[in-house]
Amino acid sequence: MIVGMRNTTTAAISHEIDEMHVERGEAAMDRVLTLIISTQRSGLEQALETVNAASREHPCRVIAIVTDAQPSSDQSSGEGEGKSQGARYKANLGAEPECYKAIPAGEQGDHTLDAQIRFGADAGAGEVIVLAPVDGLLQHLDTLVIPLLVPDVPVVTWWPSQAPSDPSADPLGSKSSSRITDAQNSADPAATFEALREHCQPADIDLSWTRITIWRAMLASIIAQPPHLPVQSVTVSGQADYLPLELLASWLALKLQVPVRVQREPQAQAITGVYFEREDGTLSMERLEGDHAVIRQPGQSDQTVSLPLRSAVDCLSEQLGRLDPDEVYAEVVSKGWGMVSHQ
Template identity: 40%
Template sequence: MIIDIPDTTASKVAKGLVKIREEGGQVALGRVLNLVVIARPEEIESSIQAANAASSEHPCRVIVVSDSGPSESTALDAQIRVGGDAGASEVIVLKAASEVVRHTDTLVMPLLLPDAPIVAWWPSIVPSKPSAEPIGAMAQTRLTDSVNSDSPEANLRTLRDNHVPGDVDLAWTRATVWRGLLATALDQPPFEPVQSVEIEGDSSHPSLDLLGAWLGKALDVRVTITGIPGAQGLTRVLLRRASGDIEFSRPDGKRATLRQPNMPEQHINLPIRSLEECLAEELRRLYPDVFYSEVLIDGLPRVETKP
């Protein structure tokens, strides 16, 4: 069910939501968190789709705030979605002029579930310091997505300079499976040092930088990233060792091949992770990701990118 409420206030929207629950038998008892999404107008629907998919595992109240552009008006247009149009969540969409949206904390305060964690998510806008944003200061977890931003590499380094515990970028989450596979391969004999690491793929994709930073920090080596024209994300990781190299190759973005000395080739299903999967993973952990913090701050200087 979708209900439009034009020219309203956040308090009226909150009362409207209570009335809908009372009349329709909807309850909020199972909601475990507040997910506040700061979205551009063109990404409202894709953000709601990802949140609805993640809500099957994490029932939540989703509040989407979108800037409708400069205006002298302080009018707020809202929409409430419940039932089949909201997955296991309640979705509230707020569209307001830029001046109103600047005060996101005041705007969403009446709509937050009390005593529930707050997660702030910017699907493509990357604030230079998420924790300093009005809603970021309220949130326990702050999710950015430099992959979808206008300047991925520059934004990743800005996030590094202004990082505080609780910040996480979904470029890190997109590399979770790669980290698991590489850790498993290195946990097999012979247990000898890795001399260098080479990574190939879309050089503008920040997941390559973060995976390289993780490997560089964990193995105490320099990491080289080489851009491959037309690549789909991360396509190849090569770990050089004295007894022979470990190589993961995924040229098609779907299936990876593992090659190791004196071992038969292994083929592994490794599709590019969806936004829904990454969002659901981060909503499982409502506490600071210590490993991400260390990799972002200490690991990135070890990465060298070639054109």
């Protein structure tokens, strides 16, 4: 179910949510967190699809803020009186909902806020509130969301694409117990991540790091296998301009304290291999076609293991299940990153 609210207020939105909970015989108190999404219209639906899937494991209230909304045509130009509510709604949020319930407009006069409330199949295991503020409200997003937060649960803010250079100083990020970015999806991943590194705080995490969780677990496991020979150097290969590759190399350099070389392959997709040089030869793990990798160790038979590419749902689910600071990530971006050439 999707409810549309044109030219409304947060008080009206909160009241409508309460009424919908009563109608459905449920309460919002079973939500384990509030997830705030800061996104543009072009990425809204994809972000909500990811959240809806991830919320099956982590029931939450989602507040999605569209940061590039435009005033509805009937308010901004004085035209369009003959247009339907759905048409005016589409001008701001970018998509007319399948089920549209008209709610009386707010009394503030000038057009400032459109909203959607999504329940049931349209919202995963929780409810989704889509806010499309314009004009002065864009300067007070923290004040805008406060009335809609679920009481006494953590607040997480996620920027699916373009993130602020300092998430902890952002109006939304400053209210959050965990801040999730995805620099790889930004317009300039390298520049975005460099700014994030410079301002990194304990509650910050980037999904580029989460994408290498399985790689880190598998590599730690094979290094721990006998014979326990010291690693002399490491080569990491994979997709060029790919932050997870750079983070994996930085993690290995930090943990092993040996030279790590990054081999960037223009035609590669994701990470393709890691090669440890030891006195007995090369110990390696290489990705095969599909969701598998092969482990090669001197004097032993090759071993094939499962190594699927991690989806956005996988990564977001992992971070929503772990809201405490990731000390390893903080150490890698502050110390390990400088131990590897990222040219």
